[in-house]
Amino acid sequence: MTESAETQQHPVAGNRFVAIWTSVIGKKVVMAVTGAVLILFVIAHMVGNLKIFSGQEEINAYSRFLREVGWPELGYGQLLWLVRIVLLVCAVLHITAAVQLTRMNWRALPVGYENRKDVETTWGAVTMRWGGLLLAVFIVFHLLHFTGGLVGFQSGQFEHLMVYQNVVAGFSVLPISLFYIVAMGALCLHLDHGIWSMFQTLGWVTVQNTKSIRTFSRLVAIIIFVGFISVPISVLAGWLR
Amino acid sequence: MNLTLKIWRQQNAKASGAFVTYQVQGVTPDMSFLEMLDLLNENLQAKAEPPVAFEHDCREGICGACGFLINGVAHGGRRGTTVCQLSMRFFKDGDSVTLEPWRARAFPVLRDLAVDRSPFDRIIQAGGFITAPTGGAPEANNILVPKDSAETAFDAAACIGCGACVAACPNAAAMLFTAAKVTHLNSLPQGQPQRDRRTLSMVAAMTNEIFGSCTNHGECEAVCPKKIPIEFIGKMNRDLIHATLHHRGD
Numbered sequence: 001m002t003e004s005a006e007t008q009q010h011p012v013a014g015n016r017f018v019a020i021w022t023s024v025i026g027k028k029v030v031m032a033v034t035g036a037v038l039i040l041f042v043i044a045h046m047v048g049n050l051k052i053f054s055g056q057e058e059i060n061a062y063s064r065f066l067r068e069v070g071w072p073e074l075g076y077g078q079l080l081w082l083v084r085i086v087l088l089v090c091a092v093l094h095i096t097a098a099v100q101l102t103r104m105n106w107r108a109l110p111v112g113y114e115n116r117k118d119v120e121t122t123w124g125a126v127t128m129r130w131g132g133l134l135l136a137v138f139i140v141f142h143l144l145h146f147t148g149g150l151v152g153f154q155s156g157q158f159e160h161l162m163v164y165q166n167v168v169a170g171f172s173v174l175p176i177s178l179f180y181i182v183a184m185g186a187l188c189l190h191l192d193h194g195i196w197s198m199f200q201t202l203g204w205v206t207v208q209n210t211k212s213i214r215t216f217s218r219l220v221a222i223i224i225f226v227g228f229i230s231v232p233i234s235v236l237a238g239w240l241r
Numbered sequence: 242m243n244l245t246l247k248i249w250r251q252q253n254a255k256a257s258g259a260f261v262t263y264q265v266q267g268v269t270p271d272m273s274f275l276e277m278l279d280l281l282n283e284n285l286q287a288k289a290e291p292p293v294a295f296e297h298d299c300r301e302g303i304c305g306a307c308g309f310l311i312n313g314v315a316h317g318g319r320r321g322t323t324v325c326q327l328s329m330r331f332f333k334d335g336d337s338v339t340l341e342p343w344r345a346r347a348f349p350v351l352r353d354l355a356v357d358r359s360p361f362d363r364i365i366q367a368g369g370f371i372t373a374p375t376g377g378a379p380e381a382n383n384i385l386v387p388k389d390s391a392e393t394a395f396d397a398a399a400c401i402g403c404g405a406c407v408a409a410c411p412n413a414a415a416m417l418f419t420a421a422k423v424t425h426l427n428s429l430p431q432g433q434p435q436r437d438r439r440t441l442s443m444v445a446a447m448t449n450e451i452f453g454s455c456t457n458h459g460e461c462e463a464v465c466p467k468k469i470p471i472e473f474i475g476k477m478n479r480d481l482i483h484a485t486l487h488h489r490g491d
Contacts, residue, residue, distance in 0.1 A: 026481075104453060105413070105414070107346065107451065108451055109345060111344050114260065115313040116341075118460060119409075120458065120460050197456075200478070201475075203475045203479020204479075205472050
């Protein structure tokens with residue numbers, strides 16, 4: 001047996017996290033756990049977005065609440081920054097593991113088939129890598145757009161904490177709205193496969209519950225998709241102005 | 242019936258291969274796919290041409306020797322069927338059929354449709370065994386095996402190691418094979434003493450043979466002639482997480 005197999009066989013206490021990161025299945029476990037954190041954030045984000053349908057005061061107050069929550073233990077905006085740091089760490093780990101695993105997988109199949117047909121796979125599974133890349137681009141754009149107000153607005157149009165006005169102004173630009181909707185489609189596909197995969201990687205899928213978990217995964221993906229695109233669509237339709 | 246076969250021909254592991262087209266006449270519906278290839282090889286040998294190399298042994302779907310892609314699907318795409326069990330009655334006169342060997346870095350082509358699957362043997366060597374005392378046969382009911390454990394172990398042990406899971410995988414991963422072998426012994430009471438070590442060693446051996454990793458497409462399960470479910474991969478993942486966190490060495 002080779003050297004690395006020997007070291008894998010006897011992971012000593014203390015370097016177990018290293019052992020997880022160096023194993024192929026361990027890297028997937030990292031992707032599953034960080035993915036779970038990101039999914040929970042996405043759900044909370046979507047629920048928060050829906051406050052826009054309760055009116056300007058509600059959603060603008062909510063954005064102030066996100067900065068004030070945790071007081072007096074935490075100062076203004078500190079909890080928000082803590083969450084942002086956790087999310088950034090999760091995103092970096094998720095992407096790093098994905099890139100490393102993808103490179104290993106490409107190395108394992110250097111000669112492609114002249115003709116191999118897929119018989120079982122789903123759209124979500126096939127679009128995982130490129131859809132994930134699109135999501136990474138989208139996240140950067142989204143932060144520059146609605147968080148920073150640096151792109152997509154005419155000068156002086158974006159005002160910090162005036163969420164309602166910013167959203168209506170931002171989504172009134174048709175190409176930007178369409179980009180958001182397409183990106184949410186990519187997210188829907190990513191989660192349709194990703195949530196189920198997360199359960200599989202963590203070993204919670206059994207022959208008995210696999211159908212329910214796949215259905216649950218698809219349901220959550222669709223709810224998130226509909227919840228997010230309802231905002232740009234409402235702006236484009238003129239329901240929010 | 243008459244068929245047009247487009248077959249991957251490759252002299253040896255170092256040579257570069259190419260597809261060659263053959264016509265085969267007089268195929269009858271009661272032939273198996275391999276008998277059809279035997280017919281082709283007889284014709285080739287009569288013309289003093291080298292026959293098409295392919296692996297086969299039992300020809301009844303239990304040995305795991307045969308296997309290649311037929312029209313893009315491992316073992317030809319009939320669920321729970323090996324190439325040797327594939328009947329020619331599923332083909333029509335005039336059909337064009339493409340035959341391609343398993344492709345993976347870990348499975349180099351040896352000749353034509355035959356590939357080197359010895360990486361599977363090395364995964365088994367890493368932990369696909371239990372340690373039992375030799376000597377006289379033990380009392381049969383000394384170790385009681387719960388019914389559901391026996392069923393799970395048997396479903397996993399049905400794996401014949403043909404390599405179709407690797408061939409169908411978009412990542413050339415051997416996860417389904419390794420998961421079946423790990424699940425087989427990890428489900429039984431006799432496999433418990435070496436459970437953590439087995440899981441860690443077999444996964445490490447799988448990684449060292451340069452197989453890919455799982456992206457949960459499910460292609461392996463679809464082509465598996467023994468219908469090994471991908472949920473066994475989930476079970477192996479759980480066993481590996483447990484072993485990584487709890488194994489204390491020997």
